Amino acid sequence: MSVVYSRRLKKELQEIQIEQADPAKRAAGIQLLQAEDLKTWYFSIEVLGESLYKNEVFHLMVRFDPEYPFKSPAVQFVVSDKVKPPVHPHVYTNGHICASILGDDWSPTLSVMAICITIQSMLASCKKKELPEGNDDYVRTAPDNPKKTRFVYHGDSV
């Protein structure tokens, strides 16, 4: 099914690039930074308007495997010298995100852009900046790929 994988990703990338070029269509605060191949894409995300994350810019890394779109992509915030992940009850300090649409609730009706918008609204609706429960334990033992973690989703579904 790798035909589906490449066909669909090329299509999505094409749509994103068209959107990005057109200020009227593009989703505010979300920008494609890099998509050199069909394996890893980078986006920058910021929450516009009033929110706890005003004037903060985060980078999102989206990794695909050939099972896409039947399996969700691996999505996480970039942690580097320049960018830090947001302090959010569903975001661990290693950048991993606990969101059901990245796991059991994934479906092919969603898309990379839909994921970005969901995560942006997850940040926008945050009431209190705090780390997830058990962050330290998780970060110490977490696998490199967040898809290998079986999150237990609770609270508001994002």
Place this chain on the structure above:
Amino acid sequence: MSEMNAQLRVPTVNDLRVKLCYICREEERYDSPPDPPPVWTHPCKCTLVAHESCLLHWIKTQQRDLGRARDALKCPQCGDSYEIEGFNPTILRILDFVNRTLSRSGRIVTACCACTIVLSFGAGIYFTCTTYGAFAVRELIGPELFRNLLTSNPTNWPWHAWVNLPLIPLTLIASRTSLVLWTTSPLVPLLFPWPSSAPVAHAFRLAQSQRPQLWPPPPALVCALFPVIRTLYTRLRARVTNAIVKSTIPRPQPQNQEEENREQERQGLGGGAVGAAQAFEFQIHEHFDLEIRTRIRMAAVNPPAPLPAPAPAAADAGGAAGAEVADIPEGERAQEELRAPEGQRQPPQDQQGQQQEGQEQQPEQQQQPWVEQQQEQQVAQLPWGDEDLAAVAARTIRVTGSSLGRLVGGALAMPTISRIMGSFLLRLSHVFPLIRAIIAPRPPRTGGGGGLLGLFGASGGVPAIRLFGAQGEPTGFGARVLSGLSLITTHEWATSDPVWWRNILGLGMFIVVKDGLKILHLRLAKKELEERHIKNKSFAGVDLAGLDLIDRSRYEQK
């Protein structure tokens, strides 16, 4: 319109101008199909359409994932169920069904196994308890009655035996905890049901010539009076303990005109001092050093605290004392019964004797002064000031391995102790007619009973009151009342050798003696604590240069 409808039909996926697969995002215009044309499907109620191959792959992917398999056949947008048709022969459906049934029955078997394990564990406990219960009843009522009422063959047992017997060890143990609810219960399964239980063995049917006796009292009466006697005994013991333990502390002799006051104060102190005594006793048995240290530390940290109300203190005397001092329930009963023939109960301590009755009748009136006096007492007498706290501390750490073993072991040994003490009493009764009158032994039914009965009559004073006249009617008022009380007592029970009676009396004696020894232990240990001092040693082995001595020339280095 309806004519039009007749010609129209509902559109399908193949009627769309542009088809967009929601999975691979491929578009297809109706006028430019690829070659070969892919199969399209509209599987649900919403507008999503997909390539059939994409959708089948999505369903397969979902079904492989345990967490998502449940929703594999549902549209992610509208939730409508996909219907799959095609190759699904009967044999596959049957095999699927068999497989599902097997896994379901696998779950049932697992549940059954768990149930079996739990049940057999419970049954093991049940039969162990029942066996012990039968043993305890045999010890208490003697082998002869046991053979008649129960026999050693469980198939003969009446139905209530299966309820009462397993309850016996449980109630025995529970009676030694501080749960007030349970303190009265052990006699209920142990003694109460058996007098009314129809004999199951007929080999020892009683000759009609032997008649039921008025003495010993009917077991129902014993059971009913037991809580009262137990409470009285507990209070009495608390006062005795209080008096004996406290008397080692020198205290000013009460003035004559104040004597009543002081005496009342001392009586009122009963609850608190009992707590003290318990704490002390606990120290003797268990972690002696630790306890002392705890007590001292608590005394240091806590100024005289508000005291518990007298009522809880009294409950302590009954409950906690019951647990710690190994209060065996039959004991009080027996002790009181022992005393009864000798006249009114006499408190053993002369100093308390006169106040005893009055105090017992007016416990409420003491309550108010009690608190104040107790606090006063605490300030005045430092060594006793913290004892209530110590009692609390003792209670909180009471459940240790050792104390638990004592509790359970002591409870389960009661029937055997009572049997041994009962036979001891029987032996004594050969020498002392008074004891024989009290325990009222009867000969075994198997032989030559009449002679011994006659002997009793002859040896004098045996209250062999006849309950039934020649026609089996109660005669006389007292007899009628008592026969009413013993109505539920079978002939079998009423006419047999009252082993249970002397066993209970014996157990009571045992408890009195044991409590006496405990109080003695308590007093000696306390005296040792009060009078201990540290032995002085010389500076042998110490470098004299390091000592600042008055006259260095007078000492030698050793």
